Amino acid sequence: MFDSDPTAFLPLNPRVFAILLALLEGPAHGYRLKQAVEEQSNGVVTLDPGSLYRSIAKLADDGIIDSAPPPISEAGSDARRRYYRLTELGRAVVAAEATRLRGLLAHADRGRLLPG
Amino acid sequence: MKRQGAVVRRLYRMGLRLFPSRLRENHGGEMEEMFADAWRDASRLGWTARLRLAARTTRDLTFNGAAARLEGGGGMETWRQDIRYAVRGLVRRPGFALVATFTLALGIGGNTAIYSIVDAAWVDALPFPDDDRLVVPYNVPAPERGGGFAAFSAPFYAALRDAGAFASLTDVVPGSANVGGEDRPERVSAARVNASFFDVAGIAPAHGRAFTEEEAVPGGPDVVVISHGLWTRRFAADPNTVGGPLVVDGTSAVVVGVMPAGFDLLFHDVDLWRPTHVDEAAFTSSSAVNNNRRLIGRLDPGVSSGSADARLTAAVDAMRQRFPDALTPSHDVRLVPLREHLYGSARGSLAVLSGAVAFVLLIACANLANLLLVRGEARRGELAVRAALGASRGRLVRSLITESLLLAVLGGALGLLLATGVLEAVRPLAPDNIPTPDSALDGSVLAVTALLTLATGVLFGLVPAWAVARSDLRSELISGGQSGTGAGRPAAGSALVVTEVALTAVLLVGSGLLLNSMWRLQSVDPGFETEHRTQVPVELAAARYPDSESALGFHRRLVQRVAALPGVVDAGMGQFIPMAGASNWGYQVEGKEENGVSFADYTLITPGYLEVMEQRITRGRALTWQDAEVSASPVVLVSEAMARRRWPGKDPIGRRINVNRGGAIWREVVGVVSDVRNRSLGEEPGDLLYFPAIGLPMASPRQMTLVVHHANDRAPVAEMRAILSSLDATLPMSRIQPLEEVVRASEGRRFFLMTLLGLFAAIALALAAVGLYGVVSYSVALRSREIGLRMAVGASRGSVVGMVLRQSATLVGVGLAVGLVAAVATSRLLESVLFGVGATDIGTYGAVALFLSLVAGLATWLPAARATRVDPASVLRR
Numbered sequence: 001m002f003d004s005d006p007t008a009f010l011p012l013n014p015r016v017f018a019i020l021l022a023l024l025e026g027p028a029h030g031y032r033l034k035q036a037v038e039e040q041s042n043g044v045v046t047l048d049p050g051s052l053y054r055s056i057a058k059l060a061d062d063g064i065i066d067s068a069p070p071p072i073s074e075a076g077s078d079a080r081r082r083y084y085r086l087t088e089l090g091r092a093v094v095a096a097e098a099t100r101l102r103g104l105l106a107h108a109d110r111g112r113l114l115p116g
Numbered sequence: 117m118k119r120q121g122a123v124v125r126r127l128y129r130m131g132l133r134l135f136p137s138r139l140r141e142n143h144g145g146e147m148e149e150m151f152a153d154a155w156r157d158a159s160r161l162g163w164t165a166r167l168r169l170a171a172r173t174t175r176d177l178t179f180n181g182a183a184a185r186l187e188g189g190g191g192m193e194t195w196r197q198d199i200r201y202a203v204r205g206l207v208r209r210p211g212f213a214l215v216a217t218f219t220l221a222l223g224i225g226g227n228t229a230i231y232s233i234v235d236a237a238w239v240d241a242l243p244f245p246d247d248d249r250l251v252v253p254y255n256v257p258a259p260e261r262g263g264g265f266a267a268f269s270a271p272f273y274a275a276l277r278d279a280g281a282f283a284s285l286t287d288v289v290p291g292s293a294n295v296g297g298e299d300r301p302e303r304v305s306a307a308r309v310n311a312s313f314f315d316v317a318g319i320a321p322a323h324g325r326a327f328t329e330e331e332a333v334p335g336g337p338d339v340v341v342i343s344h345g346l347w348t349r350r351f352a353a354d355p356n357t358v359g360g361p362l363v364v365d366g367t368s369a370v371v372v373g374v375m376p377a378g379f380d381l382l383f384h385d386v387d388l389w390r391p392t393h394v395d396e397a398a399f400t401s402s403s404a405v406n407n408n409r410r411l412i413g414r415l416d417p418g419v420s421s422g423s424a425d426a427r428l429t430a431a432v433d434a435m436r437q438r439f440p441d442a443l444t445p446s447h448d449v450r451l452v453p454l455r456e457h458l459y460g461s462a463r464g465s466l467a468v469l470s471g472a473v474a475f476v477l478l479i480a481c482a483n484l485a486n487l488l489l490v491r492g493e494a495r496r497g498e499l500a501v502r503a504a505l506g507a508s509r510g511r512l513v514r515s516l517i518t519e520s521l522l523l524a525v526l527g528g529a530l531g532l533l534l535a536t537g538v539l540e541a542v543r544p545l546a547p548d549n550i551p552t553p554d555s556a557l558d559g560s561v562l563a564v565t566a567l568l569t570l571a572t573g574v575l576f577g578l579v580p581a582w583a584v585a586r587s588d589l590r591s592e593l594i595s596g597g598q599s600g601t602g603a604g605r606p607a608a609g610s611a612l613v614v615t616e617v618a619l620t621a622v623l624l625v626g627s628g629l630l631l632n633s634m635w636r637l638q639s640v641d642p643g644f645e646t647e648h649r650t651q652v653p654v655e656l657a658a659a660r661y662p663d664s665e666s667a668l669g670f671h672r673r674l675v676q677r678v679a680a681l682p683g684v685v686d687a688g689m690g691q692f693i694p695m696a697g698a699s700n701w702g703y704q705v706e707g708k709e710e711n712g713v714s715f716a717d718y719t720l721i722t723p724g725y726l727e728v729m730e731q732r733i734t735r736g737r738a739l740t741w742q743d744a745e746v747s748a749s750p751v752v753l754v755s756e757a758m759a760r761r762r763w764p765g766k767d768p769i770g771r772r773i774n775v776n777r778g779g780a781i782w783r784e785v786v787g788v789v790s791d792v793r794n795r796s797l798g799e800e801p802g803d804l805l806y807f808p809a810i811g812l813p814m815a816s817p818r819q820m821t822l823v824v825h826h827a828n829d830r831a832p833v834a835e836m837r838a839i840l841s842s843l844d845a846t847l848p849m850s851r852i853q854p855l856e857e858v859v860r861a862s863e864g865r866r867f868f869l870m871t872l873l874g875l876f877a878a879i880a881l882a883l884a885a886v887g888l889y890g891v892v893s894y895s896v897a898l899r900s901r902e903i904g905l906r907m908a909v910g911a912s913r914g915s916v917v918g919m920v921l922r923q924s925a926t927l928v929g930v931g932l933a934v935g936l937v938a939a940v941a942t943s944r945l946l947e948s949v950l951f952g953v954g955a956t957d958i959g960t961y962g963a964v965a966l967f968l969s970l971v972a973g974l975a976t977w978l979p980a981a982r983a984t985r986v987d988p989a990s991v992l993r994r
Contacts, residue, residue, distance in 0.1 A: 030146050048172060049147035050135075050180035058138045058187055081146065 004063065006092035010100055012108045015045065016055050020064070020086065027068040027085040030056065056084065064090040124155055128173070134181025134570075155554070161248075164238055164455065171239045175563035178570075179471060190703035198518035205519060213523070214490065216484055219886075220527025222879050223480030224568055225534030226473040232539065232561045234466055236551040237459040239560060245318040247414040248456040249283075252382070255407065259448040266457065267407040269442065271399045272435055276411065276449065279431035281424040285413035286312040289392055291656055292819075294848050296350070297363030301848035303655060305345060305385050306364075308392035314341075316414045317381045321373030323347075324358035331372075334392035338369035339391060344377035346387040364388065365657035366846060382410050384548065391693025402777050402813060404439035405702070412454065424451075441777070462549040465869050468945050472626065475619045478854065479570065479880050482612040483887040485576040488520060489608060490894050513581040520577025521570070528569030532877040535565075545871055547864040579608060609891045610927055616884040618938060620821050620877070621968055625939035627877040628960040629950055630870040636952035637863060643792035643801060644694060644729040648685075649823060649855035651693055654840075654847065656818040664811040666820050668744050670976050671809055675724050677839045678824060681832050685825040688724025689809065692717070693821050694794045695862035701814045703805070705762055706772040706782055716758060718775075718801035720810075720817055726789060728825045735759075736787035737767045744808035744817075750783040755804035759788045762803075775805075776813055783807075796862050798951045823855070866949050881968070884974045892924055893979035900986055908988035913981075920980035921973065928972040932965055939964075 012020070015037065022028060022036035033056075034047045059065045068085040086094070128151050132144050133176040151173060158165040206213040241247050253276060256264030268276070268287070277285045286309065293306035314326040321341055331339050340362060351357040361368045367391075380386060415424065428449050436443045452460070492499075499512055542584040543552040654674070661667045671689050692698050702713035723741055726733065734756060743751050752773065759768040791801035809817040826832060833852060840847050860867070896903070903916055943955040951962065 030143070031150060034150065048176035048180075049150040050176035052136075052150075053139065053143040053147055054180040054184045054187075057143065057184065082142075103884075 006096045009093050010097055019055060023080055023086045027071055029081040029082045029083050039059045063087055064093055125152060131177040134177050135184050139184055161429055168239050171560040174567055175560050178563045178566050198515045201515055202519040202522045216487060216523045217530055219480045219483050221530035221534050222525060223477035224528050224531030226476050227568055228531055228535035228565045229538035230469050230473045231564050232553050234551045235561050251415055251451040252454055252457040253411045254450045254452055255341050256448040256450050257444045259446055264450060266410055268409055268411055269404050269406050270394050271404045273409060273411055274394050274396060274429045275435040279427045281427040282314050282413040283416040284312050285308055285410050285411060287314045287409040288382050289409045293365050293388055294657055295362060295364050298845045301846050303848040303850045304387035306388040307383055307386045308390050310392055316412055319379060322376040323355060324373035326373055326456045327391045332393050334393060334395060338367055339372045340364060340369045341373040341389040342371055342386045343375055347374045353841040365368050366659040382412055387774055396763050401439055401441055404442035459549055469872055472623055472873055475623055476876050476880050479616050479619050479883045481572055481576045482616050483883055485579040486609060486612050486887055486890055510607055516581045517577040521573035524569045524573030528565055547868055612926045613888055613891050614931040616887050617928050618935035620880045620884040621881045621932055621935025621964060622939045622942055623877040625943060626946060626966050628874040629943055629946055629953055630873055632953045632960055633951040634870055637797045640797050642797060644731055646855040646859055648826050651855055652822040652852050654820055661818055668809055671722055672741055673843055675722055678836055683827050683832055686724055687729040687824045688728045689722040689820040689822050690725045691720040691820050694792045696858045698795050701775060703773045703775045718805040720815055721805050722809050728823045732790040734788045734790055738787060739808050744810050750781055751786045752783040753787040753806035754785055755789055755790050756791045757801045758803035769873045869949055885971050888972055889975040892976045896979050896983040901984050904986050904988045913984040916984045917980045921976055924976040936961055
């Protein structure tokens with residue numbers, strides 16, 4: 001199905017995971033990804049351009065994301081901006097990471113660490 | 117502003133070069149835009165925000181650029197080959213590698229150490245949540261003259277607190293306390309704070325809790341919060357301390373909380389916080405001028421700075437209406453960010469030190485460029501062979517740069533170690549306004565060091581690489597590498613020598629001026645004697661000594677028993693010892709009430725004090741124990757400077773002054789005391805009042821300092837301790853200090869600057885001498901044939917040495933001229949710390965020129981003399 005095994009990329013760096021989660025909502029450009037990640041973490045994580053685009057370049061090289069045409073609604077807004085979307089492999093990687101995290105959470109729950 | 121933005125963008129584009137080219141082409145534009153946005157936001161917040169963004173961006177680009185290159189893997193094989201080749205080259209010449217690494221380590225280490233101080237003061241977040249919202253209000257009586265001070269009276273505090281400009285505003289009254297009772301009594305720094313203190317800090321106790329509003333009321337329970345230090349020291353960090361008792365100033369209090377380690381706000385080393393309250397019913401016109409508290413507030417994010425200002429102005433007006441005498445007509449309150457309050461005064465010193473270390477690094481780079489040039493010359497043959505075997509010119513240049521980068525990395529690593537050592541060494545010297553972080557290994561410091569290392573490596577590697585790139589390698593091969601005259605080389609070497617000498621001259625002038633100032637300060641007469649004098653602070657608990665009489669009785673017994681000890685010449689007590697913290701207070705002169713209130717420093721003293729300090733009574737009489745009794749008529753002594761200023765040409769004895777506001781109590785001047793420099797050696801003596809040790813509106817005789825004049829070096833500490841504990845077993849005895857140390861500490865800032873600047877100047881001088889030596893040695897070696905010829909045809913050794921000396925003298929002369937002119941411009945930065953010398957002191961400049969010429973002469977003479985030892989015959993045979 002894939003050239004690569006999705007689980008080979010796990011565990012994901014939390015920053016990378018946050019970027020991929022943001023892309024689940026649809027194609028986005030770098031700036032939008034930065035904002036999404038910072039919102040997700042309530043402002044605790046700030047993504048500087050260097051670390052953001054290094055992650056993007058790495059994800060593209062690994063085939064987890066690829067570039068996408070700008071969505072119709074934003075077409076022509078800024079030609080220089082590149083849009084990215086999740087590949088099939090990318091979706092599988094996000095799912096695999098989420099499954100891994102759920103396992104961890106279940107483990108923590110057995111130790112009665114979690115409230116409620 | 118726009119211009120600055122363009123420059124910053126260009127710098128950012130340069131930084132992007134750290135990334136692999138593919139990533140840069142794909143994303144560089146967007147990265148730049150994103151950075152430009154962040155820069156615009158930061159610019160709106162002020163220059164510290166810009167500095168922080170710059171530091172963060174440096175870290176971001178350096179780390180992620182390097183990581184992306186490693187991940188990319190492209191061209192790694194070539195890199196690996198270059199690195200292997202460079203390592204082999206260095207191993208073959210360990211002497212060269214060692215000298216180069218050390219030179220770089222000095223330059224990079226010095227820069228890292230100073231940058232980590234700058235980082236701690238201006239870049240790192242202060243250890244409080246939302247630290248940017250913390251502000252310290254300043255009391256500004258004369259806005260047209262600027263300045264102001266960070267102290268307020270209780271009524272003024274209450275007015276500001278209720279102004280609605282702050283989310284929370286709290287007051288701190290500094291002081292000290294005796295803890296422990298008879299069980300290991302100890303004197304600690306203490307602060308009285310109200311319940312909102314811990315809210316403003318945004319930091320809760322690590323154990324237990326803070327005070328509640330109910331506890332901070334008059335007659336409330338005796339509760340204290342203690343520091344982590346006191347908790348570990350006294351209670352061995354026992355968690356059960358919370359809720360337990362602690363004797364404070366003779367009464368038993370309950371410890372309700374323990375603060376986390378390292379917590380301090382506004383005052384350093386506070387061990388104990390006690391609740392205080394502002395009793396609005398007790399406000400009087402006298403309490404309205406007693407500026408005994410510091411304030412710190414947290415700005416309300418919902419209040420704009422404009423409306424905060426308006427509310428503060430309204431509060432000042434309300435205060436003026438209620439207490440017209442306490443405020444001037446143009447009185448103002450200014451909010452200073454906490455960071456600025458703590459470190460603002462050190463900005464000049466840090467700028468000077470940053471400049472000095474940058475010079476040291478430039479000199480180190482110049483030396484290395486020169487070393488590599490010489491090596492490049494020696495390796496022309498080798499490079500020619502590699503070129504002939506198919507290595508492109510670009511590849512050769514790249515392998516040379518790799519070599520210099522490798523050296524830079526080694527030097528940078530060693531420099532980090534050095535930096536940690538430097539920080540360790542300067543910590544005890546650093547004044548309060550210069551933070552010294554525990555180690556240099558902080559993220560943004562590491563990034564700056566890495567960047568410095570890279571920049572250095574490229575900078576000094578480019579010079580020899582450029583020489584290779586423009587040379588004709590083919591003819592080199594044909595001639596067997598023998599003919600290399602290195603046409604570009606002597607010029608490059610000369611330029612490097614001129615630069616080094618100029619930079620060194622600037623540093624030497626700076627440290628020379630400071631040394632000169634320190635030397636002049638040493639010879640200033642402070643007006644009192646410090647040798648064989650020791651001070652012992654004594655603080656009596658209010659619970660045990662409720663009034664002046666009981667305190668006076670204690671002081672009298674203490675002074676008389678200590679004075680009777682064998683080996684003690686004199687003993688006495690004073691409230692403020694010169695240069696150990698002064699305080700001033702307003703007074704009126706009888707018959708000149710219409711002139712209003714003047715201000716003078718004051719102190720309380722007991723008999724014996726002036727004798728210990730060797731201050732003379734120039735008119736009238738000294739104070740006696742009877743003067744301090746409640747029934748005695750009120751008297752005062754004044755300093756000579758004050759007598760001259762207030763009663764020029766007249767006898768001050770019998771005149772009267774008043775220091776009580778509302779309801780005058782006239783005190784008769786009974787004596788005039790010789791002048792002392794009360795605040796620092798650099799300040800002329802001023803008005804100084806000496807009161808007997810009785811209760812005054814601004815002072816209590818419970819806090820005094822015993823000063824002892826002992827016959828030899830050893831102060832009778834054990835005997836004094838025995839006397840103190842026999843008089844009152846709950847009294848601790850700590851912070852015993854020779855007076856000489858007290859005076860030295862008051863010159864801490866100058867001493868700190870002088871030590872560091874002197875150290876950097878010494879390193880610069882050594883590096884420049886080595887550099888000059890290298891350049892001359894090499895040029896002499898190149899000309900050994902010519903020198904041999906000259907000597908064969910009859911030139912004397914002296915004339916040959918003279919010829920070499922003359923050539924280098926020209927270079928040194930040009931360097932000196934440039935350096936001294938530059939020093940005139942840069943030394944203005946030092947003006948505020950100079951004493952008795954101007955920034956353009958001819959003597960200092962002359963001494964530097966002479967000294968530098970001598971060192972340069974020596975560095976030239978050694979290789980020149982060696983050159984004349986060649987055997988002319990053997991040269992001719994070659």
